[in-house]
Amino acid sequence: MDSITHLFYGGVIAAAIAPRQHRRAALLAGMVLNTLPDLDVLPLLLSDDPIVRMTWHRAATHSWFVLPLVAWGIWAFFRRRGGRVAQAPTRWWWAIFACLMAHPLLDSFTVYGTQLLWPLPVPPLMWSSLFIIDPLFTAAWLAAFVAAMVAGSRQWGGKALAAGIVLGVGYVGWSLLAKSLVQREADRALAAMGLADAPRFSVPMPFNTLLWRVVAMTPSGFVEGERSLVADHGPMVFRGYPSHVQALRQAAAIPAVQELGWFNHGFQKAQVRDGQLVLSDLRMGAEPDYSFNFAVAEPDGDGWRAIPPQQLRWPWEASRRLGDMWQRIWQQPAAQAAASSGETPAASASK
Secondary structure: OOOHHHHHHHHHHHHOOOHHHHHHHHHHHHHHHHHHHHHHHHHOOOOOOOOHHHHOOOHHHHHHOHHHHHHHHHHHHHHHHOOHHHHHHHHHHHHHHHHHHHHHHHHHHHOOOOOOOOOOOOOOOOOOOOOOOHHHHHHHHHHHHOOOOOOOOHHHHHHHHHHHHHHHHHHHHHHHHHHHHHHHHHHHHHHHOOOOOEEEEEOOOOOOOOOOEEEEOOEEEEEEEEOOOOOOOOOOEEEEEEOOOHHHHHOOOHHHHHHHHHHOOOOEEEEEEEOEEEEEEOOOOOOOEOOOOOEEEEEEEEEEEEEEEEEEOOOOOOOHHHHHHHHHHOOOOOOHHHOOOOOOOHHHHHH
């Protein structure tokens, strides 16, 4: 999740657990605590390998095996120093522990994924029901944070915190329900296409949980579809796109290819650009714009040899499509609407 949301999310969690006379201090402490796991980006800046910077983020500092030890260390340090933690050690232990553990839990609801079980060699968990920035989700935590800061130790501040947590957790619940509704329609459409067993994922489009994107892998590439929970009716429509699957198979032994495939669960597009094998993470972005594109190999006879990984950036059109995305939430494309009603697009347009 984005760093701003983590600040208010952490503050509310800590303040809800700490004694109410410590509420304002807990709000600030929770902001700091919930930011700590993301400080792993600082040492990663020292690496010149962009794949390391991507795949090692949300690893050790987000592990549920590591964070309890960090929580104990922080709690023990401040307890020895006296002050608020020493005055209410049990409440503050749970505030520190819950705040640290809640950070990677929330991150796991995004498509980037989180290595909650590090150092076990399992792919990052990605429940992908929330976009990394969701204004409505953030608003619940921000409102509760501000209200509690104004209230201080007054009793109504606790009610504001409880209301914010209920709204925030309820929004996550709604996102999971929305995801299940989209996946049900996607499963039906993909089964009709002969792709019932194809690996797939669904993810909300930027800043909302009403418009969703679903990608399924095929033998020659992948298919991509959208679903608006507000506007769409009838079967979900998918569009097919190619991937250089032969080159990907030939380069399968290259460490960078293996690491990326592990990290993105195999949801990647392979293409040859300027004589290099480029892998794009299909989870973040939409065709043809993706946030993470890596050149990992170059031709070597009939195969490929590894090169120092490079993160590539080219003209990105996604930001220009936000207006279209907003309209897409509320309006089903004419061709899809006609298909769902059993009409041809031309017949639909003539009415």
